[in-house]
Amino acid sequence: MPHATNGRTATLHRRELVARMLAERGDMLVISGLGNPSWDLAAAGDNDLNFYDLGAMGSAAALGLGLALAQPSRRVLVITGDGELLMGIGTLATITGPRPKNLAIAVLDNEAYGETGLQPTHTAHGVDLAAIALASGFPIAQTARDEAEFTAALPLLRNAPGPVLVVLKIVAEKLKIVSPPRDAAYVKSRFRKALLGMP
């Protein structure tokens, strides 16, 4: 049975949210999960300090964890989808071992697998990702369903001592693919050059 907040009743649009999350990114390091979140990130503007995790479904949060541990003075933002996070849901437990304060996860939750034809994910049946994060020990985890809640969540994603997880309930919509560079070795070396001065 569909959940009350499913994609059909949501009002927030993913491309706009991602663009606004990154409008004042400063020196933030950004990881995106496979599929639409990576197209959204590319649409907001390719950047040397983006890494697009275009495969290995379920790995974006763990990738962000490793980066956050290596760069404790930089904000690390992981932007991923509900299906991608669900595939590696145990990582929320793993994150609360080291509990990096600089790690934030934004989940673009359209309650559907966007890349494969919008089949419903578990969140469409009521699985509450923010509640799982809270129960796993995240100090801050909440769900934004409208403009006011998104505006309130923005500073949490950017600055609040984490780990932070914000679920953004978005309209399930099929948008034009905006592809980032798909050569991961190039993107990795570019990222390291920009961050560390060496590829």
Added chain:
Amino acid sequence: MIETRAAAAEKRAETIHEILRGNEVTIVAHVPDGGHAALIARCEHDPAMQTVVLTTEEEGVALAAGAWLGGLRAVLLIQSSGVGNIINALSLTDSGKFPLLMIVTMRGEWGEQMAWQVPMGRATRSVLEAMGVMVYEAERDEDVAEIMEAGASLAFGSGLAVAVLISQRILGTKKFD
């Protein structure tokens, strides 16, 4: 001199720990494992190292890649059964040409008494090699240091995924009687 199994494990852990330190490895991602227990304990007590307990091994593959993006070196300590869990995660390592050092304690080979461990033990090397991982295997305790050094050098020097397998012949076969 005849050493006890525990003393040998402690000495081997000390050797591997020194090699990891020498190769500037500071993040140690692991699952609970008897074969790695002494090494994990040593890393936990090393203020220069951060240990991270994983819920499943593929997290460690991504975590190591993230650490490398941020300028740190990680090691992944897993068991042969866990190699089965990391296959698709290795797409990230291979596509991005990330260095990855894994130390894999073996089950399901030398004298195994638990048949359930055998399928993955038998497949460990071929699964890793199918995903482009370079595999070194230590079957004698006296070879561990040399193989570990070579594995770390290959991983971080050449930017490759490397697995060092440690045989049950070294670790001791688990008894069920």
